[in-house]
Amino acid sequence: MNMDKNNLHRRTLLLSGAGGAATSLLAGQSLAMGTQIESKTMDVYQALGVRKLINAAGTITALGGSLMPPEVLAAWNAAATSFVNLAELQDRVGERIASLIGVEAALVTTGAAGSIVLGTAAALTRRERGFVDQLPLSPDLDLQVIRQKSHRQCYDHQVKSCGVRLVDVETRDDLLRAINARTVMMFAYNIHEQDGLIKHSEWIDIARRNAIPTLLDAAADTPPAQTLSEFNRLGFDLVAFSGGKAIRGPQNAGLLLGRKDLIELAKLNTSPRCGTIGRCMKVSKEDMVAMWAAVDRFVKLDHQAETIEWEHRIATIENSLRDIRTVVTRRIVPPIANRVPHLLIHWDEQQIKITPEQLKQSLADGDPSIVTARVHGTGDTGFLISVFMLQSNEEKIVAQRLAEILRGAAA
Secondary structure: OHHHHHHHHHHHHHHHHHHHHHHHHHHHHHHHOOOOOOOOOOOHHHHHOOOOEEEOOOOOHHHOOOOOOHHHHHHHHHHOOOOOOHHHHHHHHHHHHHHHHOOOEEEEEOHHHHHHHHHHHHHHHHHOHHHHHOOOOOHHHOOEEEEEHHHOOOOHHHHHOOOOEEEEEOOHHHHHHHOOOOEEEEEEEHHHOOOOOOOHHHHHHHHHHOOOOEEEEOOOOOOOOOHHHHHHHHOOOEEEEEOOOOOOOOOOOEEEEEOHHHHHHHHHOEOOOOOOOEOOOOOOHHHHHHHHHHHHHHHHOOHHHHHHHHHHHHHHHHHHHOOOOOOEEEEEOOOOOOOOOEEEEEOOOOOOOOOHHHHHHHHHHOOOEEEOOOOOOOOOOOEEEEOOOOOOOHHHHHHHHHHHHHHHHHO
16 A cells, blocks of 8 residues: 555656656755645745845846746746757747847847857857867967957956957057957947947947957846847847846846847857857757747836836835935936836935945845845945835835834934
8 A cells, every 4th residue: 555655656746747846855855844835835945945035136147137927937837848949949939039129130048148158159150160169269369359448347258268369449549450350259348338438339330341240248238128129220240138137037048139140150159059169058948938938028018117116116115214314315217237217315324323335234134135236327325226126015125124224223
């Protein structure tokens, strides 16, 4: 009898698939830790002993980016139920996404960082098809990618991983002198458009005159939705976006958008093809389909209604602070990345005895933990609250905690 029960249990696990097995294993782990959780509604983070957070920081990679909406999760789950030819799926999903956005071609990648690697690989492969199985290239070849000195970022490593040398320029004359027979690409970050002396239009014009492909990183530069096609229309050959931020796709997904010939070359350099620099940057069938669903949702979303909701959340927090002496609030929208309404809070630290750093720590140490962060383009004064990624009614918790801490510091 016991043997029959064991066989039945094993058969149930096999029929339920890997997801069912994982749920059962996690449920067993939670019970071992003394946590009684039903497998259908279990809290996986509680079972793992990982603390959940209220995200008042925005679409931050270290916090998980964003959360997938129900329709994106449904697409992800549906894709997990069948086997398909991954290269064919890659093509079909790319065609659908390109059509939705209004660009020539699209490729789902492993985040914007993965798009940078594959965009660079495409530019190199354009020069020599034989480079596909040689990347990263030997530095002896001294193939070069030009970018403005003001555009330096940690993501430069994704470009250099292909075996090229980054060449810094500052002025138009610098750029013209730097271009030579070994120049394979010109690279830029949209977030630094205002920091450099060479603006997008001039950068693109010079690149085209010299037949050099251009790649733009615009990872967090949505909304608005039209941004997804704006930079390709402006003339950039390739543009990289994060899929797991405002678009609300899987966190590990991204988009490479642009010229069809370069997108096809990018595909040659990535999974499921072996012997490529991108073989390790595998995009699953689930991520491809979920990214298609996320883009479809994003371009059809009522963004005006979404903005009204964000403003409502901000008003809730503002109202909770209204009667605290010296506290002043201001609504701001960053000019490029994270272009959604934020709340900036100022106070007189002589009368409210707490610094922004101490407030940040106090919010993070509380229960529930509320995480905040500074985003590009919001200055360095005051205290910034993002309502972008708050879930239903979490603005009330944020409002209450802010008021409690600031009132306590004013006592």
